[in-house]
Amino acid sequence: MTAKKDHKKASYQLQADGIIKNFKKRGMDGIFCATSAQAVEEICRMVPAGSLVGLGGSETIMETGLLDALRRMDIRLLDRYKDGISKEEVDAMRRQGLSADVFICSSNAITGDGKLVNIDGTGNRVAALIFGPKKVIVIAGMNKVASNLETAIARVKNTAAPANSIRVGVETPCSHVGFCQDPHCHLPQRICCQLVITEASMTPGRITIVLVGEPLGY
Numbered sequence: 045m046t047a048k049k050d051h052k053k054a055s056y057q058l059q060a061d062g063i064i065k066n067f068k069k070r071g072m073d074g075i076f077c078a079t080s081a082q083a084v085e086e087i088c089r090m091v092p093a094g095s096l097v098g099l100g101g102s103e104t105i106m107e108t109g110l111l112d113a114l115r116r117m118d119i120r121l122l123d124r125y126k127d128g129i130s131k132e133e134v135d136a137m138r139r140q141g142l143s144a145d146v147f148i149c150s151s152n153a154i155t156g157d158g159k160l161v162n163i164d165g166t167g168n169r170v171a172a173l174i175f176g177p178k179k180v181i182v183i184a185g186m187n188k189v190a191s192n193l194e195t196a197i198a199r200v201k202n203t204a205a206p207a208n209s210i211r212v213g214v215e216t217p218c219s220h221v222g223f224c225q226d227p228h229c230h231l232p233q234r235i236c237c238q239l240v241i242t243e244a245s246m247t248p249g250r251i252t253i254v255l256v257g258e259p260l261g262y
């Protein structure tokens with residue numbers, strides 16, 4: 045069992061090394077952390093005290109313990125996950141997040157050649173990824189890596205979206221069969237409305253991707 049885990053870790057490290065080089069060519073920074081705990085520590089170090097911090101909807105942010113760590117920091121966290129929050133408050137935070145100092149989210153998929161692939165419903169996460177916040181930090185488990193763009197999009201549609209539909213309780217066609225059923229998927233249930241492929245960052249270093257050597261999120 046240990047040997048199998050070590051092989052997996054070694055393959056994650058190899059993939060991450062190549063992807064981080066490819067991020068650099070695309071004006072983005074990348075680091076690899078073997079564990080969630082290391083990733084949380086690195087990310088907290090990147091967030092300046094007092095800054096306004098927005099969050100994209102993400103299982104990974106919760107699963108890694110990053111949300112709890114951010115809550116303990118001396119920052120102005122737009123905490124869309126706090127108990128008792130109303131839909132109106134979440135909407136207001138989504139808008140504020142577009143001009144935050146730091147925006148933290150995950151990515152639905154990452155290609156071997158260093159592109160970020162994301163599909164959003166509301167679109168606030170991809171909007172912030174594109175423009176607005178001065179700094180964007182993306183945290184993603186190595187399970188999000190896909191060899192190319194085609195497999196990345198297929199991953200989002202056939203792995204992430206069905207699981208996310210079930211998580212948020214929307215009756216999308218994929219929530220019933222586990223695979224995308226587009227074009228037979230319509231509003232108001234449809235959660236795939238914006239497909240954004242981040243090929244590069246015009247502002248070098250604005251986006252930092254923290255790759256984690258663990259399966260995280262969907």
Ligand code: SF4
Pocket residue numbers: 200201202205206209216217218219223224225226229230233234235236
């Ligand atoms: S388009 Fe619809 S069926 Fe396809 S993955 Fe998205 S929500 Fe699911």
